[in-house]
Amino acid sequence: MNFMGLVNALPGAVAQGMIWGIMAIGVFITFKVLDLADLTVDGSMVTGMATCAMMMAAGYNVWISMICAFIAGLLAGLITGIFHTFMGIPAILAGILTQLILWSVNLKIMGKANQALPARTFPVLITQLRKYEALIYLAIICVVLIIALYWFFGTKFGSSVRATGCNSTMARAQGINTDFRIVFGLMLSNGIVAFSGALLAQYSGKADINDGRGAIVIGLAAVIIGEAFISKLPSNFIVHLLAVIVGGIVYYIVYQTVIFLGLDADLLKMLSALVVAIFLAVPYLKKKYFTRTKVLNKEAK
């Protein structure tokens, strides 16, 4: 164990962090913009990985494979959206149901529990074998994604999606079909998540049915860490998106560091979940335990 080992692991951590940051942007769209907790992502992440891996294994171009992964994610979001709006199932439950559906779907896509995608055999865009190249590609993808989303949420349609998440009664009173906006948001979110899955499958050289487990927690962690970084900055949509990517990177650097420090890797998921639980509880705890009723009786002294 030496310090240089950690430094050498840094580019890999940043690359993985960016992939999870892209995934977290999907989570950001549902959790922050639409104000919904969507658990579909644990499944749609793997759907993206599986779709990309199988298509590339079948000889398709890497970009076409990634686009198809994105479309598969859109469809996953559509299922959750229909469950939630058309069938009136609470969002969390709708996401869990879709997640379970996707478990079967993902197995059927791959035909087995995992699919190898070795970078030496397939023309992948990014791979952990060429970390610096991967970093450049990922950085470009992040920038393009952030600009595209910033533009989209600034359009008339995009701002109606934001209004739906912010205040659905007001949105309907302004003539916005909120159900449609929710379905759309869930689709876009899961499309991005599946796209990040496609990147992860290439980077790690495999797709595994278990890879998505706990993805929602990592996504939330990235969103929350990102928010902590920008709490002092003026709130601008593009800053929020950028913060989510930074959150993903910080999460992975911390992850690598605690592994480097010798923490049992089996405990990592538990620790991630606890960290997220604590951060989610902060607003509530602040209100309940850290406010005081001040006594204004000056004569008491």
Next chain:
Amino acid sequence: MLEIKNVTKIFNAGTVNEKVALDDVSLTLNDGDFVTVIGGNGAGKSTLQNIVAGTYFPDYGEILINGKKVTRMAEYKRAKYIGRVFQDPRIGTATDMWIEENMSLALSRGKRRGLGWSISAKDRKLFKEMLATLDLGLEDRLSTKVGLLSGGQRQAITLLMASMNHPELLLLDEHTAALDPKTAAKVLEITDEVVSKDNLTTLMITHNMADAIRLGNRLIMMHEGKIILDIDGEEKKNLTVPDLLQMFANVSGSKLENDRMLLANK
């Protein structure tokens, strides 16, 4: 123009909590009518507005706007005919969004929301002019989050938003009830200006009898899901609060025991 024909709405039908919120109500508003609605708690005032807006669908009856049947038209579709201001100042606006973003959302009411940039320089100029008429200094704060504004400021903005694109109908649901008296008076003054400027057909619920008498050209009183008084023209102009209380006692056969309504007139 709004026509409500024999509308009945029953909540929790068939249970011990059954409540007939609207009982065979018929009401026709003519173009340019400014109708104030008063009545005690549970009289059916808000249900009436929500049925017109499409928040609920009636169990019986029909609703027509400009001769077009909208009885079971979705709330968001109907919104192109209707501007609304709610009692709770937090409901009428998207608090996490800027003033100009909120106004732009309202400006697109009833129009296609495409992929064009949401706010043009022309829109911004229009918003500034509209905000300037409020005289609340909001015209220089277009990129302030609405959540940072006071209740009165939000209601004033919601009023502007509701009146954009000349709606067929303006629904005001006790929109000054959550405000302090001074702010409420200011918002009412703005209401009167907005309504008379565009000659908007308006249905305004209030718990303040004096306001109900002073504003609008027609006054209706509701009690237990029915319209028990409908006064307009000269008769309304000469109305006083004691008259109204007496009329209520005569028509309903009971005394108006609603502290909120009575206290509001002190």
